[in-house]
Amino acid sequence: xxxxxxxxxxxxxxxxxxxxxxxxxxxxxxxxxxxxxxxxxxxxxxxxxxxxxxxxxxxxxxxxxxxxxxxxxxxxxxxxxxxxxxxxxxxxxxxxxxxxxxxxxxxx
Amino acid sequence: xxxxxxxxxxxxxxxxxxxxxxxxxxxxxxxxxxxxxxxxxxxxxxxxxxxxxxxxxxxxxxxxxxxxxxxxxxxxxxxxxxxxxxxxxxxxxxxxxxxxxxxxxxxxxxxxxx
Numbered sequence: 068x069x070x071x072x073x074x075x076x077x078x079x080x081x082x083x084x085x086x087x088x089x090x091x092x093x094x095x096x097x098x099x100x101x102x103x104x105x106x107x108x109x110x111x112x113x114x115x116x117x118x119x120x121x122x123x124x125x126x127x128x129x130x131x132x133x134x135x136x137x138x139x140x141x142x143x144x145x146x147x148x149x150x151x152x153x154x155x156x157x158x159x160x161x162x163x164x165x166x167x168x169x170x171x172x173x174x175x
Numbered sequence: 176x177x178x179x180x181x182x183x184x185x186x187x188x189x190x191x192x193x194x195x196x197x198x199x200x201x202x203x204x205x206x207x208x209x210x211x212x213x214x215x216x217x218x219x220x221x222x223x224x225x226x227x228x229x230x231x232x233x234x235x236x237x238x239x240x241x242x243x244x245x246x247x248x249x250x251x252x253x254x255x256x257x258x259x260x261x262x263x264x265x266x267x268x269x270x271x272x273x274x275x276x277x278x279x280x281x282x283x284x285x286x287x288x289x
């Protein structure tokens with residue numbers, strides 16, 4: 068079983084729409100949780116950390132459910148520039164485990 | 176200028192050849208990592224180094240070796256390349272002093288082994 072599993076998508080949404088997707092992780096001892104963004108085979112970049120209490124960064128909202136071991140990301144008012152692959156990342160000490168990514172395409 | 180650089184950016188080589196991928200960083204981070212990315216799979220850790228004298232295997236180290244020449248430089252070698260090592264390779268750095276161990280990635284090296 069993969070440590071981190073994501074729906075690969077693609078999620079194809081119109082501009083202005085809301086899109087949400089989850090990932091699940093297998094190690095209940097995982098300590099920290101993140102969403103990274105990767106554009107078209109470029110390097111991944113940190114989008115936001117994820118906290119149990121939920122956190123927002125502009126149009127992005129992340130949520131962690133430790134009991135069910137899943138992490139969610141919601142994007143409101145989607146922009147064309149949000150088109151990317153979103154990587155779910157879970158850490159245990161130094162080690163990052165990456166999901167394969169969820170592809171989002173925002174169309175005009 | 177980029178904080179984490181990788182050379183070459185693209186490389187095509189033949190089975191059995193030795194190849195070295197290089198990574199340099201100006202972030203002053205002690206920790207450096209090598210990952211590979213394959214379609215449909217997440218990034219997988221090949222090797223990591225917490226300082227110049229510290230080298231550790233990741234989850235897929237077979238067929239690879241590394242050298243940490245200095246704090247700023249971390250090289251990945253394929254001693255005898257094989258086609259299933261065709262992948263996108265990323266170097267990354269992190270600062271253990273930060274709470275969340277954010278990793279900063281280089282632009283990647285696209286390697287094709289024929």
